[in-house]
Amino acid sequence: xxxxxxxxxxxxxxxxxxxxxxxxxxxxxxxxxxxxxxxxxxxxxxxxxxxxxxxxxxxxxxxxxxx
Numbered sequence: 001x002x003x004x005x006x007x008x009x010x011x012x013x014x015x016x017x018x019x020x021x022x023x024x025x026x027x028x029x030x031x032x033x034x035x036x037x038x039x040x041x042x043x044x045x046x047x048x049x050x051x052x053x054x055x056x057x058x059x060x061x062x063x064x065x066x067x
Contacts, residue, residue, distance in 0.1 A: 004021055004030050005030060005031045005032070005033045005036065006031070006032055006033070007032070007033050007035075007036050007043070007045055008045060009045055009046075010045070010046075011046070013045055015032065019032075042055055
């Protein structure tokens with residue numbers, strides 16, 4: 001299954017706009033997301049790495065504690 005989503009970057013992002021894709025001769029709307037993982041890096045719409053850093057720290061702390 002191929003999942004297609006759309007994410008817009010910037011300070012003043014217009015979230016009411018709908019993006020569409022042609023799939024199997026049908027026009028389908030793309031789901032909007034605020035965060036996406038690309039090449040192992042979590043990106044958000046403001047291009048902040050805060051969620052990525054928190055995710056990595058949480059994983060490392062679990063490894064250290066042994067969970």
